[in-house]
Amino acid sequence: MVHMEYYLIVSTIMMFVGIYGFLTRRNLLAMLISVELILNSVDINFVVFNRFLFPGQLEGFFFALFAIGISAAETAVAIAIIINIYRNMRNIQVKNLDKMKW
Amino acid sequence: MNITLDLIVFIVLALFIVVSAILSVTTKRILRAATYLLFVLIGTAGIYFQLNYSFLGAVQLLVYAGGITVLYVFSILLTSSEGDQAEKLKKGKFFAGLAATLAALGICLFVMLKHKFLPPVFEHGELPVREIGHALMSMDKYGYVLPFEVISVLLLACIIGGILIARKR
Amino acid sequence: MEYTILILLLPCLSFLLIGLLGTKLKPVAAGTLGTVVTGIVALLSYWTAFSYFGAGRDGSGVYPVLTPWNAEWLPFGGGLEIDLGILLDPISVMMLVVISTVSFMVHIYSFGYMKGETGFQRYYSFLSLFTMSMLGLVAATNIFQMYIFWELVGVSSYLLIGFYYTRKEAIAASKKAFIVTRFADLGFLIGILIYGFYTGSFSFTPDAEVIGTAKVFLPLALGLMFIGGAGKSAMFPLHIWLPDAMEGPTPVSALIHAATMVVAGVYLVARMFPLFIGYAPDVLHITAYVGAFTALYAAVVACVQSDIKRVLAFSTISQIGFMIVALGVCTSADPHEGGLGYMASMFHLFTHAMFKALLFLGAGCIIHAVHSNEMSAMGGLRKYMPITHLTFLIACLAIAGIWPFSGFFSKDEILAACFGFSPVMGWVMTFIAGLTAFYMFRLYYNIFWGKENKELHSGHKPHEAPLAMTIPLIFLAAVTLFAGWIPFGEFVSSDGQAYHIHIDWTVAATSLCVAAAGIALATWMYAREDRKAADGLAARFSGLHKAAYHRFYIDEIYQFITHRIIFACISAPIAWFDRHVVDGFMNLLAWISEKLSWLIKGMQSGYIQRYGIWFLGGALGLTVILLLI
Numbered sequence: 001m002v003h004m005e006y007y008l009i010v011s012t013i014m015m016f017v018g019i020y021g022f023l024t025r026r027n028l029l030a031m032l033i034s035v036e037l038i039l040n041s042v043d044i045n046f047v048v049f050n051r052f053l054f055p056g057q058l059e060g061f062f063f064a065l066f067a068i069g070i071s072a073a074e075t076a077v078a079i080a081i082i083i084n085i086y087r088n089m090r091n092i093q094v095k096n097l098d099k100m101k102w
Numbered sequence: 103m104n105i106t107l108d109l110i111v112f113i114v115l116a117l118f119i120v121v122s123a124i125l126s127v128t129t130k131r132i133l134r135a136a137t138y139l140l141f142v143l144i145g146t147a148g149i150y151f152q153l154n155y156s157f158l159g160a161v162q163l164l165v166y167a168g169g170i171t172v173l174y175v176f177s178i179l180l181t182s183s184e185g186d187q188a189e190k191l192k193k194g195k196f197f198a199g200l201a202a203t204l205a206a207l208g209i210c211l212f213v214m215l216k217h218k219f220l221p222p223v224f225e226h227g228e229l230p231v232r233e234i235g236h237a238l239m240s241m242d243k244y245g246y247v248l249p250f251e252v253i254s255v256l257l258l259a260c261i262i263g264g265i266l267i268a269r270k271r
Numbered sequence: 272m273e274y275t276i277l278i279l280l281l282p283c284l285s286f287l288l289i290g291l292l293g294t295k296l297k298p299v300a301a302g303t304l305g306t307v308v309t310g311i312v313a314l315l316s317y318w319t320a321f322s323y324f325g326a327g328r329d330g331s332g333v334y335p336v337l338t339p340w341n342a343e344w345l346p347f348g349g350g351l352e353i354d355l356g357i358l359l360d361p362i363s364v365m366m367l368v369v370i371s372t373v374s375f376m377v378h379i380y381s382f383g384y385m386k387g388e389t390g391f392q393r394y395y396s397f398l399s400l401f402t403m404s405m406l407g408l409v410a411a412t413n414i415f416q417m418y419i420f421w422e423l424v425g426v427s428s429y430l431l432i433g434f435y436y437t438r439k440e441a442i443a444a445s446k447k448a449f450i451v452t453r454f455a456d457l458g459f460l461i462g463i464l465i466y467g468f469y470t471g472s473f474s475f476t477p478d479a480e481v482i483g484t485a486k487v488f489l490p491l492a493l494g495l496m497f498i499g500g501a502g503k504s505a506m507f508p509l510h511i512w513l514p515d516a517m518e519g520p521t522p523v524s525a526l527i528h529a530a531t532m533v534v535a536g537v538y539l540v541a542r543m544f545p546l547f548i549g550y551a552p553d554v555l556h557i558t559a560y561v562g563a564f565t566a567l568y569a570a571v572v573a574c575v576q577s578d579i580k581r582v583l584a585f586s587t588i589s590q591i592g593f594m595i596v597a598l599g600v601c602t603s604a605d606p607h608e609g610g611l612g613y614m615a616s617m618f619h620l621f622t623h624a625m626f627k628a629l630l631f632l633g634a635g636c637i638i639h640a641v642h643s644n645e646m647s648a649m650g651g652l653r654k655y656m657p658i659t660h661l662t663f664l665i666a667c668l669a670i671a672g673i674w675p676f677s678g679f680f681s682k683d684e685i686l687a688a689c690f691g692f693s694p695v696m697g698w699v700m701t702f703i704a705g706l707t708a709f710y711m712f713r714l715y716y717n718i719f720w721g722k723e724n725k726e727l728h729s730g731h732k733p734h735e736a737p738l739a740m741t742i743p744l745i746f747l748a749a750v751t752l753f754a755g756w757i758p759f760g761e762f763v764s765s766d767g768q769a770y771h772i773h774i775d776w777t778v779a780a781t782s783l784c785v786a787a788a789g790i791a792l793a794t795w796m797y798a799r800e801d802r803k804a805a806d807g808l809a810a811r812f813s814g815l816h817k818a819a820y821h822r823f824y825i826d827e828i829y830q831f832i833t834h835r836i837i838f839a840c841i842s843a844p845i846a847w848f849d850r851h852v853v854d855g856f857m858n859l860l861a862w863i864s865e866k867l868s869w870l871i872k873g874m875q876s877g878y879i880q881r882y883g884i885w886f887l888g889g890a891l892g893l894t895v896i897l898l899l900i
Contacts, residue, residue, distance in 0.1 A: 002112045004222045007149065008214055010116045014123050014142070016207040021127030023199035023883050024191055029178055030132055031880075033139045036170070037123055040146050051153045052222035058237055061229070062246050064158055068165050069253050073260035075170050079177045080268035086181040087270075094880060202884055206891050213898070
């Protein structure tokens, strides 16, 4: 049996890789990909905790399941927004999106 | 520590996931990033399979690897021109991001490893789909019909929202 | 008698209507509306007076005090409340008649006088406002309602003095009137508050027991109220605004600054008379001295002024002084023993309102004809303006106190009351009466006789005023002729009982002689074409003449005190403190926040990734802190 911590280490690394990507990528889609990484790592954590710590129950399992569904929804809306931005500005570089300060 | 097949499979998966993840945030080409994301998602599905959650792994493959990645690829094709490469980062920003991330990673790992979890138990055996289905549709305690319905409404809202936002005016 | 509320509501309504419609209304329509409403108000007032006095006296021989309409407005608890209502007693009914009559006449007159002026509608709406406020003042059921309307008349006076708001002098005069009376009203307000605190009500007739506990504060309150009254009634040294107020249109001067508003102070003292005589006779006598000095001062100044409206203004101040003196010399509430002055004062108020309004309206006709206020532009006008001449003469005779004009009767009563108080007061007032005759006839001769200013009159011939202006003159002249025969004491007296006026012929003969002497002197000095006597006298006493011409430099003293002492020594340091310390502190705060926001402004870059880094750093920091704890 593999130790639970190993899984957690993998998911933590994945999460911070995602955060790193979110902070450094300049393309909106790339940032969104990083967000997917973060979400995915959280899913792994849910599943692992359920499997190892509360084997008789299903909360973690369903959380992961729902999180997948929600991330699908979030991606769809985000991509719709990005496409809209692209239509308006002809690119999706985040440095052009500083209108948020107004 | 004896090396079991489980462990070997896990190590392979873990390496695969970590390397793909790192590549997906460092590669210059956005389409490659999406591909590496696909690898990460597939690896994650592998972990679910290894944990005997076949149904979840299948969902992961279907929704994430199958659906979302395709969505990404299409949107990338829609929004990026040929040979579009990420700009080179300024050193300061790169280091700021890297340092912050590494520090946070260190702290997080430290906290996690130091933490005393409940005694972990690993029970082999597949979670039957029938049970999942019953739980998903049940209204009793530990029944998930309400979140299920909420998710479905949310999805509907997202479909409508996505259409509204992305349609041509 | 609930219909009396209409006396207040109608002018209020017409004020709102004319004021709100403004120039959408044709000038004629606005004027007609205002005039008709005032006419109705006048008729209502006459009817009120008729039915009030017609209802007769009650069992104890006095006219009952009626409140046909009263609304509790602001209850403060503890029995203290401010009501709005209408109070009818002999003096308020008398005032209603006076005000509505003069107001009506002025409304008609203004048709002619203000014809073609821009702001004709505004003028009529302000007139309505004033009429409403003044009627509300006299019909007030309590001192606080009186104060409210008191301020309202102040505002309308301010608005009307500043009617020609493009003229600098008019603006200055309106501000002066407003500020000076405001200072006086401060005294009034404090007086009211003290009064309300110690008597537990704002009523004119508080409980006798409660008054006993007020002790020294009641005279204090009454004295402070008199300061308010002195401000409105232009008593020395608060008189300085009234001569300047002549910058307003002449009909306004007739209505507000001669007949009605300026006697509000007299009315106030008369209203509080039972309290004055019962609890503060000393304060009452002080008012008499103030009034006497004012009367003398104003009469002397009036003798040398060259602007005819200024002469009339000072004569108004002087005559109000007479009324105040008459009230002040009262020593008891019994008209047969020292209380005569009350009746005399009210009688003089009544007659004075009529003949002074007549004088001002006449002056308005003259100004209308020669387009100047200065005597030098006049002279010899009697052949051009016969009606004005005749009515003006009647008014002059009345104010000089010549039998059988109305002024004779009321002035005679005042002088009798003064002699009853002390011979010195009597002789002083008699002397002032002589001065009055002198300066009025100086004015009269300068306008209608004397050398004609041919140079000025050749350009355009002076002409008689239009009918709208002469009808009020004739009406007021008729009233002036016959008002003296009204048995005034039957209606108004200090104790409410009927008082039969009988003329004290020794006093009357003296005053007649003095008045005749004054007129004779004026005739000798001014009736002829050459002015040798007058000029010689002026040159002889050039110092006195100059001082009187400059109103004894009272305005300059005010100027000095306000500018050199108050502004320079008190206001300037305060202003410096305000500008540098208070503002400086605020500026410092603003400066600090500005700098700080410049510093942190960079954070709000709008770049989501920077926000992400900050967020991560914050979360990290928090985690570290939690770990370390």
